[in-house]
Amino acid sequence: MTWVLANIEQIWDLTLDHIMLSVPPILLGFLLAVPIGWVAHRYRLSRGVLLTVCGLLYTIPSLALIVAMPTVLGTQILNPANLIVTLTIYAVALMVRTATDAFDAVSGDVTQSATAVGFGAWRRFWQVQLPLAGPVLLAGVRVVSTSTVSLVTLGALVGMSGLGYFFTNGYQRNFATEILVGIVGTILIAVVFDVLLVLAGRMLLPWARVDAAARRNARTARTKAVAA
Amino acid sequence: MIRFDAVSKRFPDGTLAVENFSLTIPSRTTTVLVGSSGSGKTTLLRMINRMVDPTSGSIRIDDDDISTLEPVKLRRSIGYVMQNSGLLPHRTVADNIATVPLLSGVKRAQARAEALTLMDTVGLDRSLADRYPSQLSGGQQQRVGVARGLAIDPNILLMDEPFGAVDPLVRSELQQELLRIQKDLAKTIVFVTHDIDEAFLLGDQVVLLRTGGQIAQVGTPAEILANPADDFVDTFIGADRGRRALRIEEVSGRQVVIDGTGRLAGILKDGAPT
Amino acid sequence: MNAFAEAFAWIGDPSHWSGPDGIPTRLAEHLAYTGLTVVIAILIAVTLGLYIGHTGRFRGASIGATSALRALPTLGLLTYLAIAFGFGIRLALIPTIIVLVVLAIPPLLAGAYSGIESVDPRTVDAARSMGMTEWQILWKVEIPLALPLIIGGVRSAVLQVVATATVAAYISLGGLGRYIIDALPVRDYTKVLVGALLVTLLALVLEGILISIQRLTVPAGVRAIRTSPPLRRVRATGQNASAASRAT
Incomplete structure (x- = not known):
């Protein structure tokens, strides 16, 4: 605790850096994955290719991708872009699959009736498909957010800022408290992000909670029916 | 003989599915439990093989209180056919039919031979033996379900809306098939349905249930039709709307039968009904 | 891109194919950590997952634990255990294996219980009413039908471990x-x-092998209905559940 108080300023700075490194991949990942996922959902041919490529990208171990990035991008090893690009790639790889599933899950009946009452393709996407895919997309972003915040700490291995610094520094100084502070801080950021995402979801998708409740009820009813 | 004696069932969530139910189901006949959803008919059926245990009361099969019998052993001695056939998707038709014999230690070759014979019994072509359930039509799947129910040559066969999910044409085919099988095998069949016509067609004894497993009327189809116990029964069997009251009219020189709702029920053939 | 050419030249150099820092040794070490970890984690997590899936007990708790573990930074856990347990630099293997096992558990657990849950409850009900014992239901019905998702969990776990074992070099592991x-x-x-x-x-090769195994474990009768929408949905969600628990 004394260490925390003595170093509160550094903890705060590193936390801010950590957040600055986490937010762009989450946002970019979402913005890129939604259209890609829609294409994979819409066109059968592209689906296999897109999902396979994402699967392969996701297979690459993160540290390998971070350290290979300067070579690929031609950047300096300490450039934050390396980390941001790497984590964006992971976010997209993870999110495209979810986005595809999300659009798949929108009932064909709804889409067709939207077409039947005169929605054009563009408005149908924005006003029908995207909102209805919302709950699944939100679940996907939450996973991406949590894992991104955790992955940012790996940047410390190549000398990047963020709470991961406490891991490498604490390990070198053989000082467990410092590492613990880093772990707790990382988890706190992840939790705060998650809460913000859930709140955003409640605001943007007010019907989803009703839906979830309905589904829960349906499930209880089904269990009862099975038991009967 | 199966005897329910003051049986009640309250589920853990508080629903009282069956209250103080008593009934004797005679051997080697078909008893149909008929009622709407919530009448507890499936619960009653599932109590016979201890898939559900009653909260109070007792059930006896030939004087053995089933609560003293080991559930797994009891279930293996009773055939069970359910609505969605419940076939194991990863096993072939023949293996599905032979499931219980194999569990009870019958040799593979023998179990297969018996499964093929049963396919004949239920009117399935033997060439389907090595197909998977997903490759069969709904009607064929139900036939496999019936064959599986008969596999251990049980005295009792429980059928839970077995023909509920197939289209009307196939359903009537399966019903005729069941009548034929029952004529040959004379099992004690307990059959659950919400379709009163099906109940009247198949049942030697029909048990009409209200909510909570209360018996509205028990009797042969003719007894119930002739003497509906009350308005509930009247409504249920359609007598109140005149669906069961038929009259003959002459149309274009032929005699047609019309029911009380004005619906054309059929054409009267010459002479006595066959 | 010249750097890649140099890297391939380095790999092609015969002198890098022998000795304690040679490619075969490092590869063998990596595979050994991965194998050891995954076996231990399977023993713990798949057993637990089958239990949760079959009985439905502790389901909420395990989902919570799974997502909580996802938030745990691996490097932090590695360095903390290395110091806190006092193994220090000499005995890096023990904290590493602990961390790797901990991280391999969520995808395995998710694969196992979502696999069992994906089995149609009516099929299980039918099996029970035919007189199968609970044990027989598990082994003859649930596990065969859940196997592709269980292997899917193994796949995610292996990827996770291969990636984290790389990071573990930081605490002096091979x-x-x-x-x-x-x-x-x-x-x-x-x-x-x-x-x-x-x-x-290495990750790509292992992934390829495990995908092939996963395909082979889809029961023939299920393969025939693979294209039907409800099943596809279950499969997709299950895969997501396991894939999503990767963190390194």
């Missing part, structure tokens, strides 16, 4: 991560790239 961790401070970026390439290659 394996392919050594090339990266040793070369970074001395700015030998060719060797860093070599490490990255080798570990990526």
Whole structure:
């Protein structure tokens, strides 16, 4: 605790850096994955290719991708872009699959009736498909957010800022408290992000909670029916 | 003989599915439990093989209180056919039919031979033996379900809306098939349905249930039709709307039968009904 | 892109194929950690997952634990355990294996219980009413039908462990991560790239093998209905559940 108080300023700075490194991949990942996922959902041919490529990208171990990035991008090893690009790639790889599933899950009946009452393709996407895919997309972003915040700490291995610094520094100084502070801080950021995402979801998708409740009820009813 | 004696069932969530139910189901006949959803008919059926245990009361099969019998052993001695056939998707038709014999230690070759014979019994072509359930039509799947129910040559066969999910044409085919099988095998069949016509067609004894497993009327189809116990029964069997009251009219020189709702029920053939 | 050519030249150099820092040794180490970890984790997590899936007990708790573990930074856990347990630099293996096992558990657990849950309850009900014992239901009905999702969990776990074992080189463990961790401070970026390439290659090969196994374990009768929408949905969600628990 004394260490925390003595170093509160550094903890705060590193936390801010950590957040600055986490937010762009989450946002970019979402913005890129939604259209890609829609294409994979819409066109059968592209689906296999897109999902396979994402699967392969996701297979690459993160540290390998971070350290290979300067070579690929031609950047300096300490450039934050390396980390941001790497984590964006992971976010997209993870999110495209979810986005595809999300659009798949929108009932064909709804889409067709939207077409039947005169929605054009563009408005149908924005006003029908995207909102209805919302709950699944939100679940996907939450996973991406949590894992991104955790992955940012790996940047410390190549000398990047963020709470991961406490891991490498604490390990070198053989000082467990410092590492613990880093772990707790990382988890706190992840939790705060998650809460913000859930709140955003409640605001943007007010019907989803009703839906979830309905589904829960349906499930209880089904269990009862099975038991009967 | 199966005897329910003051049986009640309250589920853990508080629903009282069956209250103080008593009934004797005679051997080697078909008893149909008929009622709407919530009448507890499936619960009653599932109590016979201890898939559900009653909260109070007792059930006896030939004087053995089933609560003293080991559930797994009891279930293996009773055939069970359910609505969605419940076939194991990863096993072939023949293996599905032979499931219980194999569990009870019958040799593979023998179990297969018996499964093929049963396919004949239920009117399935033997060439389907090595197909998977997903490759069969709904009607064929139900036939496999019936064959599986008969596999251990049980005295009792429980059928839970077995023909509920197939289209009307196939359903009537399966019903005729069941009548034929029952004529040959004379099992004690307990059959659950919400379709009163099906109940009247198949049942030697029909048990009409209200909510909570209360018996509205028990009797042969003719007894119930002739003497509906009350308005509930009247409504249920359609007598109140005149669906069961038929009259003959002459149309274009032929005699047609019309029911009380004005619906054309059929054409009267010459002479006595066959 | 010249750097890649140099990296491949490094890999092709016969002198890098022998000795304690040679590619075969590092590869064998990496595979050994992965194998040991995954076996231990399977024993714990798949058993637990089958239990949760079959009985439905502790389901909420396990989902909570799974997502909580996802938030745990691996490097932090590695360094903390290395110091806190006092094994220090000499005995890096123990904290590493603990961390790797902990991280391999969520995807395995998710694969196992979502696999069992994906089995149609009516099929299980039918099996029970025919007189199968609970044990027989598990072994003859649930596990065969859940196997593709269970293997899917193993797949995610293996990927997770291969990736984390690379990071574990930081606390003086062997394996392919050594090339990266040793070369970074001395700015030998060719060797860093070599490490990255080798570990990526290893991950891709293992992934390929496990995907093939996963395909083979889909029961023939289920393969026939694979294209039907409800099943596809279950499969997709299940895969997501396991894939999503990757963190390194």
